[in-house]
Amino acid sequence: MGAAVEESLDLEKALKAIASPRRLQIMQWLQDVAANFPAQVHGDPVKHGACNLFITDKLEVSQPAASRHMKVLVEAGLVVATARSGWVYYRRNEPAVDALKHQLLAL
Amino acid sequence: MGAAVEESLDLEKALKAIASPRRLQIMQWLQDVAANFPAQVHGDPVKHGACNLFITDKLEVSQPAASRHMKVLVEAGLVVATARSGWVYYRRNEPAVDALKHQLLAL
DNA sequence: TAACGACATAGCAAAGTCGTTATGGAGCTC
C-alpha cells in the first residue's frame, strides 16, 4: 500500500470494525491512554499508544483474540500500530476517525 | 431545544444494522424516496416511505432477503414501518438517525 | 368464494465472526 490517505476511508470496513462491542470499547479506551492503561516503561502513552498486553488484560480475552481485534481496527485505518523493541503500541488514527464521522453525518 | 429526543438507541444494534452494504444503501435511498423509487399509488413517499417491493427490486435480491434487511433496520430503530392496505412502507426514523450520529461524534 | 398480489416466516446451506489453544518469530537479559 502507499502513503496513508485518510480520504480513501473504506466506510463499510470502518463501520464493521466499530460495530463490535469489544472494538468500540478499545476505541474509547484509546481516547485517553494515560487514564485507561497502566504506566508504560518503553512507550509514550500519547505518542505511541497502548501495548497489546494492556489491551488484552482490559478486554479480558485471550492475547490472540485481542491481537486480531487490533488487526481489524488497523486494517480499517482507525488505529495505527507502532512496533518498538518487542512491544507493539496502538493509537487512534484521529484523521481517519474524523473522516468516518464526517461520512456518517451524511448518512 | 429542538426535537433532540434522547431515545433508547442501542448503539451496537444500530451500528451492526448499518455495517452492511445493502442496509447502508437502503438508508441512503430512503433519504429521498421520491427521487430513488418509482411513483407509488397507495402511499405518500414522504409521509410513509417506500414499499418493500421497490426496495427488493433496487437491491436485486429476493423478496424475503429484502424483507429481513428491513426488519433489521426496524429493530435497530433506524426505520419505521407503516402497514397500509396490504403494503408495508418504510421510512427513515430521523430522530434515531440523529441520535446515532450524536453518539458517534463522541467516539 | 376463488384468485391474486404483497409481505413475513420457516428451513436450509455457504460464508463470515469470534472465542479458544498451540505454535513460532523477534528482541531482551543473563
Place this chain on the structure above:
DNA sequence: GAGCTCCATAACGACTTTGCTATGTCGTTA
C-alpha cells in the same frame, strides 16, 4: 547460547449472517 516475554498466525469449533426456495397470512378484486 539459553531462557524469557511480547506479539502474530494457524487451526479448530460454536455461533451468526445472508443468500436462496417454499409456504403461509392478509387484504383486495373479480
